[in-house]
Amino acid sequence: MGSQRLLRNYVKANLGLYSVGVAFIILSNVVQSFFPRVLGEFTDDLQLKVATSHTVAGYSLQLLGIGVAYGVLFGIGQYTNARLGRRFEYATRQKLFRHFSTLSEHYFSRHGVGKLLSYVMNDVTAVRESISNGVNQTTNAIFFILSAFVMMSFSSIPFGLIALSLAPMALIPFIVVFLGPRIRSRSLEVQESLATMTESAEEQFGGIRVTKTFAAEEIAYERFGRNVDDIREKQLRLVRMSSLFQSLLPLMGSFSMIIAILAGGYMTLHGQITLGSFVSLTFYLRMMMTPLQQIGNVINMMQRSRASLERLNHLLAVKPDIREEAKAAHLENGAGELEIRGLSFCYPGSDRRALEAIDLKVEPGRTLGIIGRTGSGKTTLVKLLLRIYDPPAGTIYIGGHDIRRVTLESLRSQIAYVPQDGFLFSTTIRDNIAFSRRDAADDEMQQAAREAQIYSSITELPRGFETKLGERGITLSGGQRQRASLARGFMKRAPILILDDSVSAVDAVTETNIVRQIRAAHRDKTTLIIAHRISAVKHADEIIVLDEGRIVQRGTHKELLALPGLYASLYQIQEEGTRHA
Template identity: 65%
Template sequence: MQSPRLLLGYLRSNWYKYLLAVAAITVANVVQSLYPRVLGDFTDTLQAGGITREAIADSALKLLAIGLAFGLLAGVGQYIVMRLGRRFEYLTRGKLFVHFTGLSEHYYSKNGVGKMLSYVMNDVTSVRESISMGINQTTNAVILILSVMAMMLVSSIPYSLIIVCMIPMLAIPFVVVLFGPPIRERSMKVQESLAKMTETAEEQFGGIRVTKKFAVEPIMQNRFGRTVDRIVEAQLRLVRLSSLFQALLPFLGGISLIIAIAYGGYLTIHGSISIGSFVSLTLYLRMIVNPLQQIGNVINTMQRSRASLSRLGSLLAVQPDIRESKQAKPLRKGASDIRIRNLTFSYPNSDQEALHDLNLTITPGQTIGIIGKTGSGKTTLVKLLLRIYEPPEGTIAIGGDDIRGATLESLRTHIAYVPQDGFLFSTTIRDNISFSNRETPAEKAFHAAQKAQIYDNIMQFPDKFETRLGERGFTLSGGQRQRTSLARGFTKDAPILVLDDSVSAVDAITETDIIDGLREERRNKTTIIIAHRISALKHADEIIVLDKGTIVQRGTHEQLLAQEGLYASLYAIQEEGTRHGEAKGPAERESGRRN
């Protein structure tokens, strides 16, 4: 099980620090337990009429020493525990992030970003609180109760009185057993509700522009409100049970105190015990009430922590669908020939084939175009090439080596992939273009921007390449984002470049300039261009036409036009659309290509 190992491994590696903290807190509470005895002795001295200035000063100094020692030792112990708890939080969040980066795309298709954030924020915080507050308060409570019991036993208080006063506290284990499981169950539901709220909030913040454009703010507010209502309901159910549990423990301590006052007062009146012993007894029992409250807090926190640990353990137990074999080796440096043999593939939990019996050979330096209707398998082929999804063994090879036997780092370093909706980060334009290597020289980034036809746009910004982009690059227009992503692909300068409909948001003139720059930039390097517009593929050495996951046509642009088939049909439709566009006025055409 991952969940216990996550916590126990950390505790084991820092056992000596926790031991030092527990020792400091233990001594602090032993010292604190002397407080009632000092007051009891002072009361007996006062009753006997032997009070003097020296006796008062002596008692005051003892109480001062007890207070200083307790404050110093307890403070040191709590600091160590809290510091270790924060470090656990830091290390665990780092571990989760590393785990997230290793998970496959299939996992993210089923789990939203908000759920991931809930693990990192809510669950890790819950576990951190359990080890920080748990160790502090448990040590405080247990040691103080034991110290108080020991002090009562060595005092002049009759054992019979002590036993009678402690009877109500024998019910504490039964209360813990009764309340523990339902508190843990309700804690789990609270954590799940928080995860759902985080997921909903992330989605709505990400889509706020769409929400505003459709003027549906009230609808989204109601949707979010329903999510929050479910959290409130789950939390109130937990609070009601937790509050009842936390009230019962000090209530039992209060009953003990009542018994002490009634029975102890009776014994004091009849001279069986001294007034000082009676004062000491009531103070001892009063000191026990607070630890009982702390035990309740700790048990509540531990139950919530167990729910969070269970969730974290389940997450860390998830294995990525794509894993390297122990014998994995890096791809041969510079290899750019691709061989695809009898490739048939279906997505997980799907009976329908996304690709069927594909065979394709791409030689070094060749430019291949891939076209087809939506859902024909174009992007699926790229995902298999990058091992985002696992291809069948022996179906895809680069440089003669099966990609399933290659290290993931070497495979994905070997390929520069530019998707249609290239994600831009909230940093500078230059950082985004140089994403594959932050040490990229400025001249190389500028050159890539020029080839991607984004350089002039960047130079119009006040901060030029140091312009900071908003979330997901929304500072730029759609076409500018796409061309910035394209420049990122050029900067990587990998042996294989894959453009997945990467010029769909630019006008025809800019597309032509980009393609011309691409041909010059990628001379003697392998390039795969996936597009819906034939104009982006005309120059390709070979064009592959996909339909329902199968290659239905292949050849050069001229060869495919000479055949009757899907390619010629797509070309005719696009030419008709182009002629229709040319019938518009200049202003309309310019408006259509501003992005």
């Protein structure tokens, strides 16, 4: 029952509306069940030659009234339940997105975007169909069969003939018990394969330029084709099982019809029942064929839905790695002092220390440069400052507060972080720069663009700041994307500014201008500049050099150049590279 929690909670919250929808469908089936009975009475009147033109007109109006009443009642019930299904779809997708936003980076590093999208699209749709079409068809099928049985029982049809005719349908529960779990298992396999295919497609589309550059279209096609073939095989297995199930239910109905024709026909010929009773019986059984097919559809649908529900509930049960304390404090705005005390850290599942014994303090208005080789721990330090990963308690303080004891929202609102990749959303340049301050004035946004040295590039575009970017900001060059991302960071005006190698794609002159702007416009801010190039950090008030997770050198640019060690070696290598370039 745990796998049904998401659906059960929604139905419970909307029980009143579901009751209305189901009630209308039940009423429609009660009305429809009168159709064979009226038709049987009409047949008897015709056989007895007591029917007149007025009688024919009367029966016709009765049958028309039954048809119209059924259509109206069933339509209202179907619309009500379908609307509830759409509301479930909307609410669940919103809930999933909110849940995704709480999960830690570690979760996303283990699950591709395509797989996450399959939850939002495929699984939610499968469940929605079960609570709209499934409810409609289930209610319609069950209550028509019950209404038909009641009407037959209170008609002139002998109960023994009814029981004999319906005997094959008694096998249906056994068929459901035997085949239902097998359908659900195969449905789960299909959903997992669809998730893998979506993930593969997202990756292939994202890397299409690399594929074309290396003329590797055939390799990409074969890789994607293997996923498609896997889905095809699993879907065929599901289709075979579902088809067997859906064919067995109408087959039971056909056996019932054969028994009714043989037994009922014999009794009619021998005068044991009237022709009208025989017509009513066969018509009832014929009308039951559709509900039986609906039951088959619904059970197939429900089994697929249960597989999707299991996946959705499993996802919603995932707890974020990073969580606030129950009584987490709110970090006051403007608390820019940063202090790290004896910080050592290992990534989850690893025994190797990414950082070891880090001690430093940065006062508001000061700039700290962090430099080191690839893998030295620079970005790890940033992830801990933002609590993308949790640092050990009592190791990182902002404004005198242990960041493990403050709310995530207040912590991250104090930090403007600009990463190297400069990710941009597929919206306007204005929306990207003003991402954290949508109500900011245009002159503030333009000033942030000037500080990031991208204002002139934007104004040269046909629509300026209203230019809409392609996916991931593909409309702009690499350097322009980095500078637009810088402008977004400057626009936040947070007490702490962290630049994580975020000027690596710009030329030396632009880099110098950006650093000058940072020093002029962010004098009262705590600034951390992480870089591979010494030119980006040489103006910092203090520079630390990381190597294998430890601070191996610290001082100003001049002080470090005067000392033998990694900083001087890196400077010499970079200077030689610049001269040769």
